[in-house]
Amino acid sequence: MKKKWTMLGGAVGISSVMMIASGVSAFASTSGYDAYKSALKNTGTLQNVSVQTQASLQDNGKTLASAEGSFKVSLDTQTASGSADLKTNGSAQSVDFYKLKDQAVLKSSNDNTYYVEQELSHGKNKKDQKEKFDPQISQQAETVIDALVGNLKDYVEVDTKSNGSKAISANLDQTQIPAVVNAIAPIVIKHVSSQDHDGEQKDGDKNEFPLNRDALQAAAPKLTQDIKIEKVSFQADVTAANYIQHQEADVTISGKDASGAAHQIVVHVQADLSGYNTTKPDTIDLSGKKVQQLEHHRFGKHGETESVK
Amino acid sequence: MDTMLETSQLTKTYRNQRGIRNISLRLNAGDVYGLLGPNGAGKTTFLKLVTGLIRPDEGKITLFRQDLIDHFEAGMQHVGCMIESADFHDFITAGQYLKMVRRYYPDVTEHRITQVLEAVGLISVRNDKIKHYSTGMKQKLALAAAILPNPKLVILDEPTNGLDIDGMVMFRRIIQQLSEEHGTTFLISSHMIHELEQLCNRVGVIVEGQLVREGDVRDLLAGGQSLEQFYIHELESRKGEKSVV
Amino acid sequence: MSRWKAGWINELSLLVHRKKIIAFFAFSLLLPVLLAVSLHALQPVLGLVAVSQSFPIQMLSIYTSAWIPLFIFTVTADLFPNEAASRTLKLAFLRPNTRFKVFFAKVAALAAGIGALLVLLGAATLVCNVFAGTALSLAAGMGVFKAYAAAFVSMVALSAVFVFISQWFKSATGFMVFAIVLYAALKISSFLLGAMSTFSPASYTDWHMLWIHPTVAAGKLWSTSLYLLSSGVLFFALGYFIFDRKEV
Secondary structure (H helix, E strand, O other): OHHHHHHHHHHHHHHHHHHHHHHHHHHHOOOHHHHHHHHHHHHHOOOEEEEEEEEEEEEOOEEEEEEEEEEEEEOOOOEEEEEEEEEEOOEEEEEEEEEOOOEEEEEEOOOOOEEEEEOOOHHHHHHHHHHHOOHHHHHHHHHHHHHHHHHHHHHOEEEEOOOOOEEEEEEEEOOOOOHHHHHHHHHHHHHHHOOOOOOHHHOOOOOOOOOOOHHHHHHOOOEEEEEEEEEEEEEEEEOOOOOEEEEEEEEEEEEEEOOOOEEEEEEEEEEEEEOOOOOOOOOOOOOOOOEEEOOHHHHHHHHHHHHHO | OOEEEEEEEEEEEOOOOOEEEEEEEEEEOOOEEEEEOOOOOOHHHHHHHHOOOOOOOEEEEEEOOEEOOOOHHHHHOOEEEEOOOOOOOOOOEHHHHHHHHHOOOOOOOHHHHHHHHHHHOOHHHOOOEHHHOOHHHHHHHHHHHHHOOOOOEEEEEOOOOOOOHHHHHHHHHHHHHHHHHHOOEEEEEEOOHHHHHHHOOEEEEEEOOEEEEEEEHHHHHHOOOOHHHHHHHHHHHHHHHHHHO | OOHHHHHHHHHHHHHHOOHHHHHHHHHHHHHHHHHHHHHHHHHHHHOOOOOOOOHHHHHHHHHHHHHHHHHHHHHHHHHOHHHHHOOOHHHHHOOOOOHHHHHHHHHHHHHHHHHHHHHHHHHHHHHHHHHOOOOOOHHHHHHHHHHHHHHHHHHHHHHHHHHHHHOOOOOHHHHHHHHHHHHHHHHHHHHHOOOHHHHOHHHHOOOHHHHOOOOOOHHHHHHHHHHHHHHHHHHHHHHHHHHHOOOO
């Protein structure tokens, strides 16, 4: 009788201690996911930084489109500058832009005109920003994202180098991608790739900035069936000071277009960061240059499409 | 004489203050012991205690001279019981149920199942689901399951509830036969005096949770008293005591 | 035959005599086919997964998040609250079997049921694959086997929690309702409180995903295995503690 209670008490005692200990160790174990999250948050605190970005879209091994950009961003002075090159099926265009305190300037390589937009609602923007960084909301969002990521976060590997920098990577093949993602992603892909090209920029409105935004979309094959995410890989390098230095991601999607031809599409994006807190965005002197004012709604639309991507 | 079951100072109080108090009782090998008492006197509680269904607050139970709780398996190997109502998993058949029971006793043969089903008169319905059984049939099945492993001690709680006259006679015959031919010891609770008078060699009267009187049936009958008179006397003397208090 | 095994076989034979358990198993044979067909039919609308090499694993995630938990609740309701309600617990208690063995036999029957269900679901899913012309390679097959074995461990650990909870119930329906609500609450709670995703056994229903990925740190597998094992032992021990003191 006594032996039974000793056994039972022992089982409860040992297992509850073990449960808490293993739970704590599983909870506290710094996975690559947490390392990346912390670097991302830390990088978000930077006042200014230079960013080099690259993106490309390949279809069955052939590069359909590629884009390169380099940006200098400063949060404290609310200024930014940069340039972007876009190549689609051989045709190339490039854009320079400057975001000054109260105006934004865009210039395309296609002509010599500088398009200027005045910031109308400065105060409102500021308020938006404040809301965006409300710590409580972002904390809540983080918990939700963590829960959605679930056990996937353990797929993220981290390799800490002797100098304190880290290499973070994750590779998911089709089996390992959660069913939910694999269920929803094809709908999104299909929706995006089959969207009608609006051809808006061709309506002759001279007040608009002449960037062929639809070029990329036009270049991509339109998948209609058997759409699958085949592979997702992600890599990031984090400096010893816990800033993101380099990150890149590849997504491989397979599917068939309306004619039944198989496509394997690889989307590649990468970004390199440098000049942490030592970056000064370039400015532009518009005196003596051809200037055209942009209407505000056009810029707003532009921002909208960006957020969709 | 060999002691089959012994309780000393057995006490169990339920939350509603009912229960039994200080019951000390001994069953010798070959005894057919009748536990007599009005409804709610504590007969079932006592039987649940000696079969381990509930735990005593105080007191000790020994089965075949060994502590019941410490040697539960060894003890229960030789005990067959039907306690309280005859409840079964009613979606299986009687044959399937007895097969399940048999698994606990390596020595019991398949043939024994047929034997007990014949004895209680359920052989023709052995492949019917228990949910189609009447109360009396369930009662018979419970007796069959209790005697299946050839137990040395059989504990029966109100065994003839819901039985017709034929059933009662059959029960009595089985008990008598096992007692006479195999020397099986019985502990039977009932409020039916005549039944116990015919079956038992010893009786105990439980009133309000206490064993108020024990006696040898032959002695009682020899004293010119019927069991009924003995029982009524005990009940009334208890009431008398109470009214004095 | 040792005595606990007698009890175990009895519990198993009671399970297979229950119509709803048989219905559960029969439907489990159909479920992969139904899912495959409906996913295929929905493809123009939802663009969902096709039957492919990854189909058995993706189906497993569906099974472990809803179907098997539902099975666990149903069987647990039958094994404990329903037996209390129909006063049939005494049938096992009055046989030469300690309470521990009775409890163990019931839990082992539940575990065997979970195992059988996983085998059945896995087999039916693989058959779907064969019919869709995408039979698995040996390596992929091994991965699937590992995932289903891991799912068994996490499902048994989950069942421990509900076996413990079922000890407080005397009605099968009451327990079922409570179990489903509790399970949903546990699932939602990890969205509200980050720690729940580590400290609640209900968050490990997709644990098998860790086993099919070659780069998951061994330490992580070790600590989560240990967690599931110890939470299983703890809840079974607590469940037994109440079961042992039951007065019937």
